[in-house]
Amino acid sequence: xxxxxxxxxxxxxxxxxxxxxxxxxxxxxxxxxxxxxxxxxxxxxxxxxxxxxxxxxxxxxxxxxxxxxxxxxxxxxxxxxxxxxxxxxxxxxxxxxxxxxxxxxxxxxxxxxxxxxxxxxxxxxxxxxxxxxxxxxxxxxxxxxxxxxxxxxxxxxxxxxxxxxxxxxxx
Numbered sequence: 001x002x003x004x005x006x007x008x009x010x011x012x013x014x015x016x017x018x019x020x021x022x023x024x025x026x027x028x029x030x031x032x033x034x035x036x037x038x039x040x041x042x043x044x045x046x047x048x049x050x051x052x053x054x055x056x057x058x059x060x061x062x063x064x065x066x067x068x069x070x071x072x073x074x075x076x077x078x079x080x081x082x083x084x085x086x087x088x089x090x091x092x093x094x095x096x097x098x099x100x101x102x103x104x105x106x107x108x109x110x111x112x113x114x115x116x117x118x119x120x121x122x123x124x125x126x127x128x129x130x131x132x133x134x135x136x137x138x139x140x141x142x143x144x145x146x147x148x149x150x151x152x153x154x155x156x157x158x159x160x161x162x163x164x165x166x167x168x169x170x171x
Contacts, residue, residue, distance in 0.1 A: 003147075003167050006025055006026040006029050007148065008024070009022070010022050021169070026147075043145060044115050045070055047143040050113045051114045051139070052114070052115050052117050053130060054075070054077065054118070055117065056076065058118070062117050063117035066117065073112075075108055075114075079100070079101065080099075087105055088104075088133065089133070092129035093125070094125060095123075108139045111140055118130075120147065122150045124153070124159065127144055142161065143164065144159065146163075147165070150168075151168050151170050
């Protein structure tokens with residue numbers, strides 16, 4: 001199955017000049033969703049993770065059911081102020097300004113084998129920040145994965161762990 005046939009492209013969203021890859025069309029198609037999760041499970045399983053870390057927010061849609069399928073734990077990497085209890089954060093640069101990603105302080109045990117999962121890898125800043133944050137709390141980040149990679153933005157160059165994507169767009 002060609003998963004690209006189930007991903008809708010939306011021009012000028014969320015602002016003019018941006019081409020948005022909408023995975024909601026894939027998620028609502030039971031066959032495409034099953035195929036995508038099966039393929040992602042095969043890719044991620046090879047890294048023997050104990051925990052999957054989903055990046056807010058569409059990364060949750062992939063990482064949580066994938067963790068269940070693989071028998072792993074699932075943790076959330078969220079924007080500032082979205083998690084209850086004590087948190088640990090990591091500040092990172094954006095094209096215009098900075099942002100912060102956080103995890104609950106007790107979310108992962110030191111030495112946990114973690115794969116970071118998001119729906120899409122573009123410039124790589126958020127994925128790189130999530131990897132650094134997990135490393136800072138003592139996790140062993142063994143890989144990162146996404147459903148979609150925009151290869152022309154070279155986001156995978158921003159981090160030093162193996163990266164896997166099911167679908168790639170070259171422009």
